Amino acid sequence: MEKITVLGAGSWGTALAMVLANNNHDCLLWSHRENQASEINEDHTNKKYLPDTILPLNLRATNNFEEAIKHATTIVIAVPTKAIRDVCQDMIEYLNEKKLFVHVSKGIEPDSFKRISEMMEDELPSSNVEAIVVLSGPSHAEEVVLHHPTTITAASSEIDAAKKVQDLFMNTSFRVYTNEDVVGVEIGAALKNVIGLAAGIVDGLGYGDNAKAALITRGLAEISRLGISLGAQPYTFSGLTGMGDLIATCTSVHSRNWRAGNLLGKGASLDKVLDEIGMVVEGVRTTKAAYQLAKKQQVDMPITEALHGVLFEGVHPKEAVDTLMHRTKKHELDDFKSF
Numbered sequence: 424m425e426k427i428t429v430l431g432a433g434s435w436g437t438a439l440a441m442v443l444a445n446n447n448h449d450c451l452l453w454s455h456r457e458n459q460a461s462e463i464n465e466d467h468t469n470k471k472y473l474p475d476t477i478l479p480l481n482l483r484a485t486n487n488f489e490e491a492i493k494h495a496t497t498i499v500i501a502v503p504t505k506a507i508r509d510v511c512q513d514m515i516e517y518l519n520e521k522k523l524f525v526h527v528s529k530g531i532e533p534d535s536f537k538r539i540s541e542m543m544e545d546e547l548p549s550s551n552v553e554a555i556v557v558l559s560g561p562s563h564a565e566e567v568v569l570h571h572p573t574t575i576t577a578a579s580s581e582i583d584a585a586k587k588v589q590d591l592f593m594n595t596s597f598r599v600y601t602n603e604d605v606v607g608v609e610i611g612a613a614l615k616n617v618i619g620l621a622a623g624i625v626d627g628l629g630y631g632d633n634a635k636a637a638l639i640t641r642g643l644a645e646i647s648r649l650g651i652s653l654g655a656q657p658y659t660f661s662g663l664t665g666m667g668d669l670i671a672t673c674t675s676v677h678s679r680n681w682r683a684g685n686l687l688g689k690g691a692s693l694d695k696v697l698d699e700i701g702m703v704v705e706g707v708r709t710t711k712a713a714y715q716l717a718k719k720q721q722v723d724m725p726i727t728e729a730l731h732g733v734l735f736e737g738v739h740p741k742e743a744v745d746t747l748m749h750r751t752k753k754h755e756l757d758d759f760k761s762f
Contacts, residue, residue, distance in 0.1 A: 424448055425591060428495035430510060432459055432484065433702065434472040435527060436501030438564035442597050443499075444482035452484040453491035460484040472702075476568045492517035497525065497591065499558075500543075503703040504530030507539055511546035518551040525556045525577075525588055529612040530705045531712040536719065538609040554584030557605055558592070559612040560663040561671035563678070570596040576663045577601050578608040600663065607659030610650035611668060614727075616706030617713055618642035619672035619680035621730050624740045626681070627688020634744075638726065639673050645724040649713070652720045680706040687733065688740050710734055725750060 425448045429440040432454035443450040454460045463469055463484035467477055485491055492498065492514045502510050507528060524547070526539050537545070540555045560575030567573050577592075577599050579585040585601040593599045602608055621642065625634045646669070647660040659665055672678045683704045686696045697704060714731040717724040729747050732738035 425497055426495050427451070427497045427499065427591065428453060428491045429499040429501055430491065431501035432456075432463065432469060432472070433501065434564035435562075436499070437463075437469045437473055437476075437478070438567040439499060439501060439527060439558075439592070440482055441476075441478055441568055442592055442594070444479040446591070446594055447481075448591065449494075450482055451491055451494045452482060453488065454484055454486050455488075457486045460486040473564065473568055488513060489517050493519075495522065497523040497588075500524065500526040500528065502528065504528050504532065504539065504705060504708065505703075507542045508546050511543055515546075515548065515551075518548065521551055521553045523553045523556070523584060523587065525558050527558045528705075529559065529609075529616060530709045531610075531613045531716065533708065533712040533715065536712060536716045538606070538613070540605055540609060554579055554581045556584050556588045557608050557612070558588060558599075559608050559668065561667040563671065563675060565677050567597065572596055572598070574598040574600070574663060574667075576608060578603065578605050578664070580605055602659065602662070602664075604656045604659045606653055607650050607655030608664045610653060610655055611646060611660055611665040613705075613709050614646040614649065614713055615665075615669045615672045616680045616704075617710045617727055617730060618646070618669060619678050620684040620687075620704075620706040620710065620734075621726055622673035623678075623681040623684020623686075624688035624730075624733065625684075625744070627685040628740055628744065629688075630744070635673065639669055642673075642726050643669055645722075645726055649717060649720060649722045649724060652722050679704050683707070693734055707734060 427443050427448050428451045429436050430453045432452050440450050440452040528539050543555055556577050556579040558577050562573050562575050577585040577588040582603055589599040589601055622638055625638055651657055679700050683696045683700055710730050713727050729743040733740050733743050
């Protein structure tokens with residue numbers, strides 16, 4: 424039994440805490456809201472995020488940040504990308520030993536273009552970090568809590584740390600693979616949200632299966648192009664954190680990015696969409712970062728560019744699709760001829 428803290432009591436953080444508690448670990452779930460922590464402890468529910476779920480009796484919650492950090496030998500960070508630096512900074516004064524850090528967030532920081540693990544390395548003292556592991560893959564919280572079969576990847580440059588995380592989480596309904604390609608896993612995780620938004624727009628416009636299949640396929644091509652330019656391994660993008668996560672995000676009503684895109688495609692404004700979703704839509708912020716990073720890396724990312732136009736430049740979704748369809752003709756495998 425390990426002492427583990429999950430920081431962030433949203434749907435995904437709660438689902439992962441549930442997996443760990445069901446695996447008989449001493450899991451503490453941190454929420455910044457006292458009433459949410461009390462609900463989890465007293466009613467064993469988290470109705471705002473997982474309304475139909477009864478949580479394990481051995482899963483405890485707290486809104487005391489010091490208690491949360493000091494409790495654990497392993498800390499799982501499940502907060503939005505924009506909160507990563509603040510959470511890491513806040514925990515420094517409570518770190519008195521080396522801990523294993525796992526992050527499950529998916530995004531790229533605008534302007535710095537840093538991945539989540541790089542942001543954590545910036546903020547956390549190396550003397551208190553045993554290792555940083557990325558846990559990612561096609562995994563809707565709503566299905567994990569029902570014990571539906573789910574398969575994801577634990578990635579770290581230190582493979583023994585990835586294997587430890589594999590052991591912590593793995594059970595008969597939650598299968599974990601390991602991988603050493605942190606760059607590929609984090610880029611795939613972040614950019615699938617961008618393509619998920621675009622897929623929702625396609626569905627909102629009523630364009631059907633042909634358009635959706637093309638978008639997913641060409642979306643994976645541009646994710647791979649950017650990732651490889653940053654040093655990722657090409658085959659990572661055909662795995663769980665590439666194609667696998669892309670399929671789940673682009674086709675499921677559980678995906679907030681798909682739902683947001685769907686509303687945009689039906690004519691809603693971005694502000695109205697974000698208000699209606701009521702939770703963080705990571706793909707919006709990541710689209711801005713990916714657009715900037717593609718320019719820096721001189722990588723062609725037409726879907727990302729078109730989505731950036733819709734989100735931030737007032738381009739109508741149908742106009743963006745028309746622009747994509749009228750691009751200069753090219754060979755399908757131009758992107759992969761050098762691999």
